[in-house]
Amino acid sequence: MAFFRMCNGLPGLFIGMITVLLLCVYLAHGQETLATRMRVISEDLDRQLNEMMASQAVNYSTVNTTGLPYNASMKFWPKGMGQLYNVTNMFIDFVQGKQAYPEGMISLDNGYLQFADPVKEWKIILSHYGGLAGLGLAGLLLAAILPCVGLFFCCCRCAGNCGARSEPFDKKHDHCKKIILSTILICVATVILFGVVCSFVTNEYMHDGTRKLPDNTKVSLKDLRLYLATTKREIDTLLKINFNELEMTLNNILQASGRIVTERLAEYSHAVSLMNLNDIVAGLDAIRQDLKLMNKITQDLRANASELDIVVRGVKKSLLHTLASCDTHTCKEVLQQYKVNEMSVQVDFDKLPDVTHALRNITQLMEDNIVYEVSQGRDSFLRIQKDIQHAVNQTIPVVSASIRRAGDSLEAAARNMTAILDMINSNITNSYIPSLDVARNHIDQYAPYRHYLGLGISGILLTVLTCITFGLFCGICGKRPDGYGDDCCNKGSGARFLMMAVWIIFLLTSILMIVTVAHMITGVAVQRGVCEPLQNPNDNRMFKLLDKFVNLKSKLYPNNPRANINMSYVVSACHANRTLYKVLMFENLINVNSLRDYVERYDINKTIQQLRQKIIFSPGIVIFSERARGKLNDLAQSGLSDIKFYQYAEVLRENITNINLHHLASKLREVSAKLPRGYEDTKDSLEKNAHDLDHYHKDLVMPMASLGEQLSENALTLQEHIRFNHSSMAEAIHALVNEVTQAQEFLNKDGPEYVQLLASRFGEAFLSQVDDFLEHVIDSALNNVGKCGPVSNAYNATLVSGCNKILDPFNGFWMSVGWCLVLFIPTIILCVKLSALYQKSDPYPGPLVEAEYLYDAYADRDNIPLAHVHDKKYVAHSRHHPAPATFPETYEGPAGSYSERERITDAHQGSSHNDSRYADVAPKNWDFPNGGPPRYQPPAAAPPLSNEYERPPPYYYPGPGERN
Structure with missing residues (x-):
């Protein structure tokens, strides 16, 4: 018995356990379903808010920097002197190191230059400047020795030596000597010719570059001013205008926050269907008016059709009688062709749909205030938006104030940065450009003197070259000198030309050498002390000294001792086309990376949290009453959806009569005109029937066709209007009613939680707008605003105007003159040798x-x-x-x-x-x-001497002849 009782109790226990298990599974499934549903809601909400914020995204204003009129040019065309400039620079690099001064020789102490003791540091100075100094001393030594050598040579010539007097005839190898020496002198003269040409050309280039230097520099400064003005606009646009645009957008979002929350709530809960129902009932009056018009047109068409049928029958009867009594061929033809016996009204207007029942139902619903019942639910839902917006409006001033404080901070930073730009621009306008005008006046006044000095030096070289050229020409192509009656361009003239070149060299080379050495020292000093540091500021002692002397830190950031900025960094960064923020290290004024802390620093996040707490929703809202549901069901059963609007088009597609009355009338008049005499009665009958047909066509058929077309169009339009994206109006109403019912259940069950989630997502989206702006500011400051390319271009253009267009020709000038002066030394020897050879009047006699x-x-x-x-x-x-x-x-x-x-x-x-x-x-x-002198007495055995002329055996007289 106990076993059976236990067995009887097991099913109950088992059933209880199964029930508990199913309940746990159901609860777990319910929790999972709720979590899944909320996750889906969150994802959908994020998507919707992203779309909403994307539509509210700020299109920040920018400054167009493309196509600005920057005119500074770095183009440099050496005009054939490029190789000379390259050789000159290689020579300078050979004789002088890249650094302008040895390490530790010059220092800066309290703004004053300190020089090391040259007596103690003479070894360092000698090792650094030894090449240039040795070259300069060699030139000066040559300038001092050459006049002494010239004086000694002159005395030697006066004494009849040093080629002043020689044998009258060539020696055995003099002809070969003349050929070899002339060839060597031609080669030397050719090299001197290049030097003379280069001296003239570089002198002109140098003068032209000097005259254009102020204008070229002014163009570069104007480009710099344009860059500063453009960058100032970019800074103001970024930190002021863009922030104002953000602030306006954020305030608009705050003002519309209630509407935004309500729209998102309506969209997700499908409460938007309530708006569609409201649109349907709001359009019932227009539907009723359309139905009234369609019903009236239908009644008019039916009445006119009855009248038309009566008169058409009368005309048909009269025509049949008249045409039957007429035995002509034309009458029979009309009777057969137009089938007068079948003439009738072929449109059955009784087949048009009857809208009276639907019109009566809609009128009854409107009288029962269906529009009011449905709009009550819509007003209840919109009241949610008003309540939320009213609560949010209390927080909007706090949020706006927090945003405004951040904007004030950015505007202050913008003022500090633009103040630096204004200071630089003011210095350019008030100091640098007027200084260029003063420099132009001095250049116009004194530059011609240096130009004339260069022309004089080049002219002396050209004179020596001319003498050498004429000497070689006469010496090679002329005849030997012959005393009297000689040609003007014989070898003796060539000898005199060569000696004239020698005397000019002795007289003027010392002066030219001193001037050349001065030019060389000046050119090398400017190259190493000015152009080389400016062109390559990195690793240059002179530019490091300039960094200490200028001290940009004290000029730009006098109140920030931690600022670490100098000229070399500015130039290098500018050449790398970095932004002005990086070039001038504006992080000493505002650290753009710290902008990301503005949300916390100015309590924007805190105020948004307060805003979230204001966005609440209380359940128990009624947006769809039972009375509204019943009236909408009555509207769905009103018969409006049962009207077959397509039948209007089908019925009215055909012609109203089977015969065109107007064409028949025209044919009857044509037949009447063709009838012969004796058919006057027939003619009158035909004319009368034709007149009646025209009258019926004009007064009945045409208006009925117009009304039918209008009715067909209204029917099709109304059919599309009442479907509401469904197959029929009834289906649309039932679907919308179900959606609104579900929306009301969602609002009362999950609405508060959804609104809280919506508020949280809204706050995050609001803050993302602020974060996006701050990232926009950071990215623009670091990568876009004030790119320094135009300044680098202006800087390089100024260097080209000064170093390439002036200093390169300057160095090329002394290089050209210098190699000519060096070649004058072998030229003297060659000229003296050739002069002595050219003076000989006779060839080699044997x-x-x-x-x-x-x-x-x-x-x-x-x-x-x-x-x-x-x-x-x-x-x-x-x-x-x-x-x-x-x-x-x-x-x-x-x-x-x-x-x-x-x-x-x-x-x-x-x-x-x-x-x-x-x-x-x-x-x-x-x-x-x-x-005569005592003669030698031969022995007695010798024969006597003859008185006739006899030439002794050792002498040979070849006789006169051509001698060159």
Whole structure:
């Protein structure tokens, strides 16, 4: 029994356990379902708010910086002097290091420059400036020695040495010497020619660049002013205008917060269907008026159709009788063609839908205040928006004040930054540009003198080159000198031109060398002390000294001792096209990264929390009463949805009559006109029937067709209007009623929780607008506002105007003059050598004559060379009477040899006179004074000396001829 009782109790226990288990599962499932539903709600809410905030996103104003008229140009065209400039810079790098001064030689102490003791640091100074100093001292030493050498050379020439006097005929290898020396001198002159051309050109380029320097610099300063003005506008736009735009948007969102919350609530809860129902009942009056009009038109059409049918029957009867009595072909043709016997009204207007029942029901519903009942629910829902907005309005001033405090902070930072820009702009306008006008006046006044000095130096070089050129031209192409009657451009003239170049070099090279050394030292000093630091500010001692001397920190941030800014950083950052915030280190005024703390710093987050607490919703709202539900159900059953509006189009598609009355009338008149005589009665009947048909067509058919078209259009329009995106009005009403019923249940059950979630998401979306603006400010300040590219362009354009267009030609000028002066040294030697060779009047006579000429028994007698008569007439005569190739040789002993030497000497003396050119070149014995020197007495066995002229064997006279 106990077992059975236990068995009987087990099912109850089992059932209880199953019940508890199912209840737990149901509760867990319910919790899961609630959590899932809230997660879905949250996701949908985030999506909706993101869409809403995207529509409320602020389109921040920007400053258009493209196409601004920046005119500074970095273009530099060396105009053929590029290689010269490159070689000059390489030479400067070879003789002088990149740094302007040795490490520790110059320092800055309390704004004053301190120089190291040169006596103690002479080794460092010597090692740093040794190349340039040695080159300068070498030039000055050459300038000091060259006049002394010139004076010694002049004295040597006056004494008959140093090429002043030489043998009258060429030596054995003089011809080769002339060729080699002339070739070398041509090469040297060619190099000098390049130097002369470069000196003239660089002097002009330097003068042109100097004259244009103030204008080019002014263009760069104007570009800088334009950049500062544009950047000031960008800062004001970013920190003032953009924030005002944000503030306006946020205030608009706050003012519309109640509407926004209500719209989101209506959209999610489907309470928006209540608005659609309200729209339906609000349009019932318009539907009723359309139905009344359609009913009236239908009644008029039916009445007119009855009248038309009566008159058409009368006309048909009359026409049939008239046409039957007419036996003509035309009458029968009309009767058969137009089928007069079938003429009738073919539209059955009784088939048009009857809207009387629906019109009566709608009128009854409107009289029962269906519009008021439905609008009551809408007003109840909109009251939620008013209550929320009223509560929010109490917090709006607090939120607006917090936002305004953040805006005031940004405006203060903007004023501080623009004040720095205004200070720089004021210095440019009031100091730098007027200084350029003063500089232009000084340049216009004094620059021509330097230009003329360069022209004078280049002119001296050109004069020397001209003398060398003419000397080479005459020496190579001219004839030998011949005393009297010579050509103007013979070799003697070439020798004199070359010596003129030598004397000019001796006289003026010292002055040119001193000027060149001064130019060189100046050019190298400016290159290393000005242009090199400005072009490459990093790792340059001079620019570091400039950093300490200018001290930007004290000028820009006098109240911030932690600011670390200098000129080299500004220039480098500007060349990297960074923004002005980074270039001038505006983080010392406002740290843009700290803007992210503004939400907490100015209690914006706290005030938004207060705003969330104001957005509340109380359950128990009624947005859809039972009376409104009943009246809407009556509206759905009113018969309006049962009206077949498409039948209007189908019925009215056909013509009202099966025969066009107007065409038939025209045909009847045509037939009447064709009837012959004797058919007057038929004609009158046809005319009358035609008139009646025209009258019925105009007064009945046409108005009925117009009314039918209007009725068809109204029916189709009303059909689309009452569907409300459903197949029918009844289906739309039932669907909307169900949605509104569900919305009311949602509002009363989950509405408060949803509104709280909506308020939280709304606050987050509101704060995201602020955060987006702050990120916009940070990104613009770091990456966009005031990009320093235009300043870098103006800076580089100024360097091009000063260094490339002035200093490069300046250095090229002294380089060109310097290599000419260096080449003057070998030029002197070559010119003196060639001058001595060009002065010789006779070619190489042979080794015997040269050896005899070199022997002289009388040391106190001048060595006069053998003369060769080369008068033009004698040359012409010698072509017809050539001299014998050989002469008889006799031996007269020592006396004969001595006598021959005397005759040769006298012959050479006589060759200098024009009247003895054709005399016998060998003098007679009696020509010697006192009978000549004591003669050698031969032995008694020797034959007596002959009185006739006999040339001794060692001498050979080739006779006159061409000699070049």
